[in-house]
Amino acid sequence: MDLGERATLVSWVNSAALEGIALRELLAGFCTRLLAAGVPLSRAVLGVDTLHPTLDGYFFEWRPQQEEVRQVDYSRDQAAREVDRWRQSPFHRLHETGERSLRRRIESGEGLDEFPVIPELKADGVSDYFCLRHRFGNPSLGDIDAVYSSWTTRIPRGFTDDHIAALEALIPTLAVAVKAASYGQIARNLAETYLGRDIGRRVLAGEIDRGKAERIEAVVWFSDLASYTRITDTNPPDVIIPLLNDYAEAVVDAIHSMKGEVLKFIGDGVLALFRSPSNEESCRRALAAVLEARRRVAAVNERRAALNAPVTSVYLGLHLGEVFFGNIGSADRLDFTAVGPAVNETSRVVAMCRSLDQEVLVSADFAANSGDARARLISVGRYALRGVSRPQELFTLDPEVAS
Numbered sequence: 001m002d003l004g005e006r007a008t009l010v011s012w013v014n015s016a017a018l019e020g021i022a023l024r025e026l027l028a029g030f031c032t033r034l035l036a037a038g039v040p041l042s043r044a045v046l047g048v049d050t051l052h053p054t055l056d057g058y059f060f061e062w063r064p065q066q067e068e069v070r071q072v073d074y075s076r077d078q079a080a081r082e083v084d085r086w087r088q089s090p091f092h093r094l095h096e097t098g099e100r101s102l103r104r105r106i107e108s109g110e111g112l113d114e115f116p117v118i119p120e121l122k123a124d125g126v127s128d129y130f131c132l133r134h135r136f137g138n139p140s141l142g143d144i145d146a147v148y149s150s151w152t153t154r155i156p157r158g159f160t161d162d163h164i165a166a167l168e169a170l171i172p173t174l175a176v177a178v179k180a181a182s183y184g185q186i187a188r189n190l191a192e193t194y195l196g197r198d199i200g201r202r203v204l205a206g207e208i209d210r211g212k213a214e215r216i217e218a219v220v221w222f223s224d225l226a227s228y229t230r231i232t233d234t235n236p237p238d239v240i241i242p243l244l245n246d247y248a249e250a251v252v253d254a255i256h257s258m259k260g261e262v263l264k265f266i267g268d269g270v271l272a273l274f275r276s277p278s279n280e281e282s283c284r285r286a287l288a289a290v291l292e293a294r295r296r297v298a299a300v301n302e303r304r305a306a307l308n309a310p311v312t313s314v315y316l317g318l319h320l321g322e323v324f325f326g327n328i329g330s331a332d333r334l335d336f337t338a339v340g341p342a343v344n345e346t347s348r349v350v351a352m353c354r355s356l357d358q359e360v361l362v363s364a365d366f367a368a369n370s371g372d373a374r375a376r377l378i379s380v381g382r383y384a385l386r387g388v389s390r391p392q393e394l395f396t397l398d399p400e401v402a403s
Contacts (some may be wrong), residue, residue, distance in 0.1 A: 001166040005037045010173050017177035023048075024060055024069040026181060030174055031062045039163050040155045042126060047091065047148040048178055051186045058182075090115050091148045094133040101132045101168070105158050121152060128158025130167060134175035147175040198261045199336045210334055213326030216275060219286040219366065220323065220338070220346040221260065223251055223293075223316040224269035226354075231310050243310060244268060246300050251314060254293035258285040263337050273338055279320055280371040286318055287373045290360055290397070317350030319363040345392075348385035352394060356380055364393040 012033065016026055023046070031044050041064065049057040059072045074082075086092050090102050093115075104111030104118055107127035111118035121129055131150035151167055153159055159167075191200030225231075225247055232240055251270050252262050260274045274286040293314060301311040321342025327334045349361050358380060367377050377395040384391050 001034075001037045001039060001162065006166060006169060009033050009037065009170055013170075013173050013177050017180050020181070020184065023058070023178060023181050023185075024071055026174070026177055027060050027062050028069045030170075031064075034166070034170070035064060037166075039166055040153045040159075041151060042154045043124075043150075043152045045148075045150045046178065048182045049145070050182060051190060085116070088116050090117065090129075090131045090150070091133065094131065094148070095146070100134070101130065103128070103130045103164070107156070107158055125154045126152045127155060128153050130159060130164060132167075132171055134172055136179060147178045149174070195336060196262050197256075199263070203336060207336075208327060208334070210327050210329065210331060213324040213328070213339075215322060216325050217279060217282075217320070217322055218325075218338070218342075219274040219279075219282045220319050220321065220342050221255065221272040221274065221286060221289070221316070222269060222343075222346045222350045223314050224267070224350065226313045226315055226359075228268045228312065231312060235310060239310065243304075243312075246304065247297065247312065247314065250296035250300050251293050254289045254296055257292055258289040260286065260289055264335075271338070271343070273323070273325070279369040283318075283320060283366055283370040284373050286366075287362075287370065287376065290316060290318070294359075313359055315350055315353035316360045317346050317353065317362070318360075318366050319346040319349055320366045320369050321345065345385065345388055348388055349392075349394065352383060352385070356383075356394070356396075358396045360397050361394045362396070364395070367393075367395045 009030070013026070013030060016029060021029070027044065027046050031041055035041050041062075044062040045059060046062075047057060047059045056074045056076045059074065061070045061072070090104075090111075094100070094102055104114070105128055106112070106118060106122050111129065112122065118129065129150065129152050131148070133146050133148050135146045149171060151159075153163075188200065188204060191204050193200075195203060231243065235243075247268075248265065248270065255262055255270075255272045258274070259276075260272045263271045263273060265271075274282045274289070276282045276285065293316070297314055301313075304311050319342055321340075323338040323340040323342045325338045327336055328339060329335050345363065349363055353359060353361050361380070362377065367374055370377065376398055378398040380394050380396050382391045382393045
């Protein structure tokens, strides 16, 4: 591989990184160009850690005969289970020693008793194995400190000195591009995890002006847990956190399944919105999410009861109205959320669940705009809601048609 071919590949990697190409496409493009330039690759693996609530990192595998790069997501639980395999890997050796590269000429028998992966590669016909670790200086994102990569060939006698020199010269450029792409993915992960899917995308798209709010018509969802105060008073914190996670997951997954947007957690409560081109569609999806949440909560209760863990139920209120949706707060601490009378009224609706002994209550405005779904609702009467000027008729799910 001559200097001109190397320069051409470096230029392509730089352009691809600036365009924001996905990691899978980046690795595929890099490898196919190396192969075309005469570097006889049979397999390439690229690994990078990430910041994600459930994922520890990603590995990407390229092979010339595969139609696309294979991506393997490693969960935190999986990484903990496979810690022994990690400690016996060439990548871990580089991590521990601080060295940048490691090579084993498998055809000559090197590494067969050293790393468990080497006999596996030999059985696959690999003759030479070369791996590298490109460390990030002063990592600022948790344990994300390096890009790992490995490169193999099946040709007799393995890589030549020129092949190794080309890999050593070119992979640092690839590592920089991988770092940029992975940090961009981390930003998206964190924004969508902590702010919500739609809001996270809005913030990253530049909707960060303080005080800028959109007036929208939406179904407002507010839910919280029954008997939460009693449960927290009678159980230690290491019991409460799993309880909150179990029920939050059931509720949030139900909301997301019907394209709702979770705005925030308020203690044991969840505030969410359902928006669509028509109010009827918003109400229909919100009501479907209620039914799904009840199904998921029942499954959570069954599983937790089998473990003798505390169980509860969810109180849930729905209202259709106008809200202000946007950035609210101080100059250096903003919250992208929804405010307005409709949000306040929804909180009053859900507060009535306890006194009326109903798990689900919806407002008259919601019921009136529910279309065919109105058949699932029955009135429970008119009530004065705290802070609301006029009595409101409230509705709940008809037990005969609610399933």
